[in-house]
Amino acid sequence: MSRAEIVVDLAAIRGNIRVLRERTGVAMMTVVKADGYGHGMLASARAARAAGSEWLGVATVDEALALRAAGDTGRVLCWLTVPADDLAPVLAADIDVTVYTVDGLERVAEAAARAGLREAGRPARVQLKIDTGLSRGGATVAQWPELAARARDGEQGGAWRITGIWSHFSTSEVPEDPANAEQEKVFEEALAVAAAAGLRPEVRHLANSAAALLRPSSRYDLVRCGLASYGLDPAPGRHDLVLVPAMTVRADLALVKHIDAGDSVSYGHTWTAPAPTTLGLVPIGYAEGIARRAAAGDQPAAQVLVAGRRRPIRGAVCMDQFVVDLDGDTPEVGDEVLLWGPGTRGEPTAQDWALASGTISYEVVTRIGGRLTRRYVDSDTDQHDAQHDAQGERER
Ligand SMILES: *Cc1c(COP(=O)(O)O)cnc(C)c1O
Numbered sequence: 393m394s395r396a397e398i399v400v401d402l403a404a405i406r407g408n409i410r411v412l413r414e415r416t417g418v419a420m421m422t423v424v425k426a427d428g429y430g431h432g433m434l435a436s437a438r439a440a441r442a443a444g445s446e447w448l449g450v451a452t453v454d455e456a457l458a459l460r461a462a463g464d465t466g467r468v469l470c471w472l473t474v475p476a477d478d479l480a481p482v483l484a485a486d487i488d489v490t491v492y493t494v495d496g497l498e499r500v501a502e503a504a505a506r507a508g509l510r511e512a513g514r515p516a517r518v519q520l521k522i523d524t525g526l527s528r529g530g531a532t533v534a535q536w537p538e539l540a541a542r543a544r545d546g547e548q549g550g551a552w553r554i555t556g557i558w559s560h561f562s563t564s565e566v567p568e569d570p571a572n573a574e575q576e577k578v579f580e581e582a583l584a585v586a587a588a589a590g591l592r593p594e595v596r597h598l599a600n601s602a603a604a605l606l607r608p609s610s611r612y613d614l615v616r617c618g619l620a621s622y623g624l625d626p627a628p629g630r631h632d633l634v635l636v637p638a639m640t641v642r643a644d645l646a647l648v649k650h651i652d653a654g655d656s657v658s659y660g661h662t663w664t665a666p667a668p669t670t671l672g673l674v675p676i677g678y679a680e681g682i683a684r685r686a687a688a689g690d691q692p693a694a695q696v697l698v699a700g701r702r703r704p705i706r707g708a709v710c711m712d713q714f715v716v717d718l719d720g721d722t723p724e725v726g727d728e729v730l731l732w733g734p735g736t737r738g739e740p741t742a743q744d745w746a747l748a749s750g751t752i753s754y755e756v757v758t759r760i761g762g763r764l765t766r767r768y769v770d771s772d773t774d775q776h777d778a779q780h781d782a783q784g785e786r787e788r
Contacts, residue, residue, distance in 0.1 A: 396643035396676050397765045400431045402439045403772040404638035404734070408623045409443035415633055416604050418611045421447035421469065421597070423618030425455055430757040431622055431639055434462045435768055440621065441466060449616050453477045456487045469519060469556070471529065479503035483516040488555055492521045492531040494542050501551045510550050518543070519556035519593070520586070524578040525571060526562045536582050540589040547591070556595040557586055561610070564603035565627040572603070576610055602626035605633060623734065624742055624753045637741055639757055640733035641764070644726050645698060647673035648718065657715050658707025662688050665706075670718040672698055674729050677712040681759035682731075683749035684709045694748035697730040697739035699723035732756070 413420050422445040423429075428436030437448055437459055447467045450456050456470040471490035473479065480503040482489060491497055497518070504516040520543055523530030531539045543554050559579050563569040579598050586593070595613040601620035603610045606627055619626045623637035649671055651657075656664040657671065674696060678684045687693035687705035695702040696716055703716040716729075730739035742753040749756065 393642075393767070394765045396680070396763070397641075397767050398430070398760060399640040399642060399733075399767050399769060400435065401636075401638045401640070401734075402435060402768055402770045404623050404636040405431070405436055405439040405621060406443040406772075408635050408638070409440055409445060409617070409621050411633060411635070412601075412604065412615070412617050412620055413444060416599075416608075416611050416615050419446045419595070419614035420444065421449045421614050421616040422621050423449040423600075423616055424459075425449065425451040425618070426758050427761075429618060429622050429754065430760050432766055432768070433458065436622075437462070437464055447614060447616075449618075453479070453482045453487070453489070456482060457485060460485045460487070471519075471521065473499075475499065480507040483507050483509060486514075486517065488517040488519050490519050490521050490529070490558075491543075492523070492529055492539070493535070494539060497539070497542055497546060497552075501546060504551060515547075515550055516552040517555045518552045519558055519595075520554060520591075522557065522559045522579065522582040524559040524561075524575040524582070524598075526560050526575075528560070530559060533578060533582070537585055537589070540586045540591060543586075544590045554586075554591050554593055556597065557583060557591070557593045558595075558597045561598065561600060561603050564600055564607065564610075565630075567602075567606040567627075567630065572607060572610070576607075600626070605631045619754055622757065624757065628743060637732075637734040639742065639760075640739075641676070641731040641760060642733075643674055643676050643729045643731070645672050645723060645729050646675045646713065646725065648722055648725055656707070658710060660708055663707040668720075670720055670722055671706065672703065672716045672718045672723065672729070674714050674716060674731075675712065676731065676764065677710045677714060677762075679711045680762035680764050682709050682714065683751065683759075686745065686749045687714070691748050691750060694745050695740050697737065699727060700738065702738070702740060 422440035424433045424436045427433045450470050451472040456468050469488040483504050484507040521530040563571045597612050597614045599610040599615040601617045604615035623635040653667050693704040695704050706715050706717045732742045732745050733739045735741045742756045745756045746753040
């Protein structure tokens with residue numbers, strides 16, 4: 393164990409993906425972008441494949457190529473390219489790329505030609521994205537008929553195969569928001585336009601984690617689950633699926649000391665002790681991705697578990713460290729501090745930290761890093777090994 397580390401339980405990731413697959417009943421694309429939401433992209437990808445994910449989803453071509461370089465041979469979709477990205481090695485690596493402009497189709501044609509894919513009898517795999525209301529990536533409804541027609545022409549000419557048509561929700565964690573039904577309606581219309589143009593995609597997809605859980609009509613042929621795969625809840629209190637957070641962040645307590653009433657803590661002295669107390673020093677700071685205002689926003693301060701109790705952060709989080717209120721207790725220096733985890737030992741969750749820091753759990757887990765090391769455990773096999781060892785002891 394290092395002084396301060398991220399511990400990722402791969403069994404939790406596999407288990408979450410299995411229950412999501414059961415619940416949704418369609419193919420699964422596990423989203424492993426942004427280093428697997430902070431859990432490590434390659435290990436998360438392997439866990440996802442072990443749990444039966446037919447697809448992996450990433451944002452950038454570099455992420456997609458890193459999956460291939462690590463030996464992943466399954467279906468991979470990437471969705472955020474820029475003109476400077478060289479698509480030839482991406483297409484040659486059998487990665488599905490997302491296109492939403494006619495220019496984008498031309499770039500694919502040029503890259504596929506350079507990669508010699510037509511001669512190889514392996515047309516480039518392209519998925520078209522329609523903007524159904526997020527106003528982020530994707531063809532507008534006005535651009536869609538031309539894009540679909542050009543995509544079909546190229547497909548007939550053997551330049552590429554249109555493997556998928558997809559879109560992305562803006563507000564899926566609020567199922568009663570009318571934007572969801574509106575986006576689904578625009579998606580249906582886009583599918584009809586594409587079908588009329590002669591496109592027959594393998595997969596149509598729209599749902600992220602929240603929609604996969606809350607909106608069965610949006611599941612189509614596959615769901616793209618990021619957050620829920622890591623056991624974080626995209627819509628707390630709105631469904632009954634049990635997810636297990638895979639990430640724990642822990643550190644060794646660096647110092648314990650007494651302060652007097654009236655002593656102020658950390659830069660800017662934003663907190664002053666109303667009574668004598670004890671403080672604990674935690675060797676993780678904003679360089680590791682802890683929000684500086686985790687204890688200075690409008691919400692109650694974020695907490696950590698030390699010596700069996702949750703302790704609030706006091707004062708501003710510093711670059712390398714922060715201070716917690718031990719309320720007169722004097723745990724040992726070196727004792728374990730749990731920032732967040734699955735909650736099974738009484739520690740806060742990433743969702744608790746999100747609320748305290750004025751953000752969402754996505755940001756809490758994705759930003760954590762800096763000097764922390766990452767360690768993988770497997771609560772299935774580790775437990776299995778432990779039992780095995782115990783038995784070995786008895787036999788000896
Ligand atoms: C990140 C992302 C997802 C995953 O969303 P979650 O809410 O984490 O499940 C799905 N689709 C697209 C296009 C994304 O960018």
